[in-house]
Structures are given as C-alpha cells and as structure tokens.
Amino acid sequence: METERESTKPTAVPPSAAISAVLGDDDLLREILLRLAFPTTLVRAALVSRRWLRHASDPAFLRRFRRLHPPALLGFYLRELGARAPRFVPVSRAPELATAIRRAGAAAGQFFISDCRNGRLLVTDFDPTACRHAVLSPLRPAHGKTVLPPAPKRSLIWFFLPEKAAGGGAVAVLMLPLGTSTKAKLQVDLLASGSGAWVVRRTAVIDLPETLPPIAYTLPPVRGKIYSLTKSGRILRLDMNAAEGSLLQLPERVSTDNFTLSSGEEGSMLFLIHAEGDLLSIWQLPTTSSDAHDWALVHDRVPVREACRRREDVLVLAVDDNLELVFLWLRSSAVLMHMHLKSRSEKVYDELKVRDGRFLDINPFMMVWPPVFPALRDDDNLDG
Incomplete structure (x- = not known):
C-alpha cells in the first residue's frame, strides 16, 4: 500500500x-x-x-x-578658462560601467571639446606645431585618435559628430555671407569614417531675418535645421529645407539669457532650460513646428534645494542628451552642482575647486548606443 x-x-x-x-x-x-x-x-x-x-x-x-534603459551618463568633461586639458568627472557609480568610466577618464591630451556624443569626442587638438581637429573614442581605445583633414576655408565653421557614424566621421557646417548682409550660403559637408576628404552633402542659400548676429554656440544639425544661440540671448533657426532663417520667440517668462539649449538624442524637440533665481523651468518646441511660439512647459519652477538653502541664484551651464541632469553654478558660493530632474536629487562638487563657473566648458559623456556586439567567426566556439 x-x-x-x-x-x-x-x-x-x-x-x-x-x-x-x-x-x-x-x-x-x-x-x-x-x-x-x-x-x-x-x-x-x-x-x-x-x-x-x-x-x-x-x-x-x-x-x-x-526605451527601458536609455544610454547611461558616465560623467562629464570639465575644462576651465585657461586650462589646456579637460578633466573627467565620473557621475555613475554602477559597477557594470566601471571599465567604461575608467577608459573615459584615461582620455589624455591638450584639447578643447567641440562636440561630444555617443561615446566619442570631437576635439580641437592643441598640437605644438598646429591647431587641428581630431576624433577620440575613449571607450574603444584601439581606435586611437583620428586627425581630420583641414575643412574648406570659409567665413564661419561649426564642427559636429554625426549621430550614427563611428570612428573618424565628422560633419562641418559652413556659413558664407553672400553679397547682402541678410543672405548667406549654408553648406553641410560630411567626412565619412576613413575618408581623406570632405564631401558636400547639401547646400542652401538662406534668407536671414537680420544681419547675422554673433553666435555663442550652435547645436548639431537636426532634421534639416540648425539652432544657434546668439550672444545677445536670442535663438537663430536656420532651415535648409525652407531656405530661410528666423529668430525664435522665447517663452514668455524667459526674459534673461540664463538658459541653455539642447536637441536631446532623438532631435525631435528643441529644449530650453532656464533659471530664474533658484528655480528651474524647461520648455520644449517640436523641431518640425513652423510656429515659433509653440513652446510647451515641461517642468515649471522646480526649486534647486541647495540654492534655496544657501539663498542664492543659479546659473545654467549644461544638460545631458537624455535631459536628466542639469549642471548649475551657484553664483555666490562659487560651487558647481547638478540636479537629476526626475528624482530631484542634487550633488554639489565642492571638491573640484572651480574658480569661475561663468567660463566653464562642460560636456556630458554618454555610453555608446547601439551596443557594439562581437563579430563572430566560423570557428568561434559559441553553442546554440
């Protein structure tokens, strides 16, 4: 039984x-x-x-x-006025990213960073004999440094890294005033990885809204448009498809130039991050929009607790491509800090001993996307 x-x-x-x-x-x-x-x-x-x-x-x-795991921010490169080399400051403490962070911190040389995206740096290399442009890939040390050939001599040149190109690829945007002060030729040249010459990809004669103003900085081209912040605190939009330029109307509350711009990773939105005293606000404008007044408020008057505690104003310095971390300067305390917008957590970098935040150059450094998977050979011993 x-x-x-x-x-x-x-x-x-x-x-x-x-x-x-x-x-x-x-x-x-x-x-x-x-x-x-x-x-x-x-x-x-x-x-x-x-x-x-x-x-x-x-x-x-x-x-x-x-969608679930956007590319992680490893840290940021920080260069002060007068310094010939930036220093890398880690942000992530995830052990899974320790190797990537170590490699990012090992990028050596005397250079100024022109663009930083997808694990690569486009730098102006302060060579003892010449000032030249080069691409560094800190996360892939075997790639070394790729020195770019000289770009065509023009009136105004901006250099960027293409979003999806690897290795030594680069983009040059050239602005050449034509005859009258309100017309300019805009030209986008591409240097493909491994190529020895610049190739013209597209050109357009742009009608400017006024005489070309002095430019503080320019964002990488997105969807046929180039956005520049002028030194007077206005946004110049150059549309190559419509062959016209325009000055965007700022959101109603933005009455000062204490803001920065970002087109994010996808390039579908133009973001404006503005500080008013110790409060942060963020607006977005679709890059497909023809209405310069079509700003939508994303974050409204978010208090910066550290600035509130010290009773001082903040200066907006930079933002990462995921629009997660905003880097700020506390004016009176002379301290660099960042705020994580989603969690509202803050970190103060007292240990960096930065002298003057008004002249800081900050470049957030992200993980590579998409990931680089191994190329298998026929004799590789992987089952399945």
Missing part, C-alpha cells in the same frame, strides 16, 4: 531541466535579457551563445531595451 502511495507522488524536476525549460523559450529569454539594465551587461550576455547574440542584437529588441 505504501509502495502504491509513493508511486503517485509527482516526480521532482531537476533544477537544470527547469532552467533549460525557461532559457529554451525565446519569449522568456528576451524578457530576461530586457532586464539587464546596461548595454555592457547585454553584450556580455550575448557571448553565451549564437542564439543569445541573435536575440540581443535584434533591432526590434534593441528598440525595446533603449
């Missing part, structure tokens, strides 16, 4: 069989990979087998992964 009772007991499933049943299900495997949080961990997981690599590198999966 006892023997009969024992025979009706369910047979225990070995743990290895249960794990195989879960990981053998493609849908469950994708859901597990989706919870890895960091692209670096995803790349390591892809080394388990060809099947894991196939799922991890699938474009549809990567779109889902990016």
Whole structure:
C-alpha cells in the first residue's frame, strides 16, 4: 500500500531541466535579457551563445531595451578658462560601467571639446606645431585618435559628430555671407569614417531675418535645421529645407539669457532650460513646428534645494542628451552642482575647486548606443 502511495507522488524536476525549460523559450529569454539594465551587461550576455547574440542584437529588441534603459551618463568633461586639458568627472557609480568610466577618464591630451556624443569626442587638438581637429573614442581605445583633414576655408565653421557614424566621421557646417548682409550660403559637408576628404552633402542659400548676429554656440544639425544661440540671448533657426532663417520667440517668462539649449538624442524637440533665481523651468518646441511660439512647459519652477538653502541664484551651464541632469553654478558660493530632474536629487562638487563657473566648458559623456556586439567567426566556439 505504501509502495502504491509513493508511486503517485509527482516526480521532482531537476533544477537544470527547469532552467533549460525557461532559457529554451525565446519569449522568456528576451524578457530576461530586457532586464539587464546596461548595454555592457547585454553584450556580455550575448557571448553565451549564437542564439543569445541573435536575440540581443535584434533591432526590434534593441528598440525595446533603449526605451527601458536609455544610454547611461558616465560623467562629464570639465575644462576651465585657461586650462589646456579637460578633466573627467565620473557621475555613475554602477559597477557594470566601471571599465567604461575608467577608459573615459584615461582620455589624455591638450584639447578643447567641440562636440561630444555617443561615446566619442570631437576635439580641437592643441598640437605644438598646429591647431587641428581630431576624433577620440575613449571607450574603444584601439581606435586611437583620428586627425581630420583641414575643412574648406570659409567665413564661419561649426564642427559636429554625426549621430550614427563611428570612428573618424565628422560633419562641418559652413556659413558664407553672400553679397547682402541678410543672405548667406549654408553648406553641410560630411567626412565619412576613413575618408581623406570632405564631401558636400547639401547646400542652401538662406534668407536671414537680420544681419547675422554673433553666435555663442550652435547645436548639431537636426532634421534639416540648425539652432544657434546668439550672444545677445536670442535663438537663430536656420532651415535648409525652407531656405530661410528666423529668430525664435522665447517663452514668455524667459526674459534673461540664463538658459541653455539642447536637441536631446532623438532631435525631435528643441529644449530650453532656464533659471530664474533658484528655480528651474524647461520648455520644449517640436523641431518640425513652423510656429515659433509653440513652446510647451515641461517642468515649471522646480526649486534647486541647495540654492534655496544657501539663498542664492543659479546659473545654467549644461544638460545631458537624455535631459536628466542639469549642471548649475551657484553664483555666490562659487560651487558647481547638478540636479537629476526626475528624482530631484542634487550633488554639489565642492571638491573640484572651480574658480569661475561663468567660463566653464562642460560636456556630458554618454555610453555608446547601439551596443557594439562581437563579430563572430566560423570557428568561434559559441553553442546554440
């Protein structure tokens, strides 16, 4: 009787069989990979087998992964007025990003950063014999430094990194005044990775709203448009598709030039981050909009607690591409800090001993996206 009772007991499933049943299900495997949080961990997981690599590198999966885990901010490069080399300040403390942070901090040389995106730096290299432009890839040390050939001599040149190009690719935007003071030729040149010459990609004769004002800085081209902040605190929009330029109307409350601009990673919105005393406000304007008054308020008068505590005003310095961290300068205390907009957490960098925040150059440095997966050879020993 006892023997009969024992025979009706369910047979225990070995743990290895249960794990195989879960990981053998493609849908469950994708859901597990989706919870890895960091692209670096995803790349390591892809080394388990060809099947894991196939799922991890699938474009549809990567779109889902990016929505849940935007590229992480590793830190920022900080250069003070008169300094010939920037220093790297880590922000993330995630152990999964320790190697990337160490490599970012190892970028050496005397240079000024012109553009910083997707794990690369476009720098003006202070060579002892010449001032030249170069591309650095700190997260991929084997790429070294790619020195760019001289761009055509023009009246005004801005250099950028293309969003999706790797290695030494670069973009040059050239502005050449024509005859009258309210007309200019705008030209976008592309230097593809490994190419030895600039290639003209598009040109347009732009009607300017007024004489070209002095430019403080210019954002990378987005969707056929170039946005520049003038030294008088106005926003100049150059539309290559419509062949016209315009000065954007600032949001009603923005009466000072204490703001910065960003087009984010996607380039679908122009963001304006403004400080009023110890309060931050952020507006967005669709880059597809033809209405210069179409600003929408995203964050309204967010208090900067550290500035409130010290009873002083803040100066807006920079923002990362994900619009998560805003870098600020406390005017009276002469201290650099940042605020995480979503959590409202703050960090003060007393230890940096920055002399004057008005002349700081800050470049937030992000992880590479999409992740770089290994290229398998036929003899690579990956099962699946």
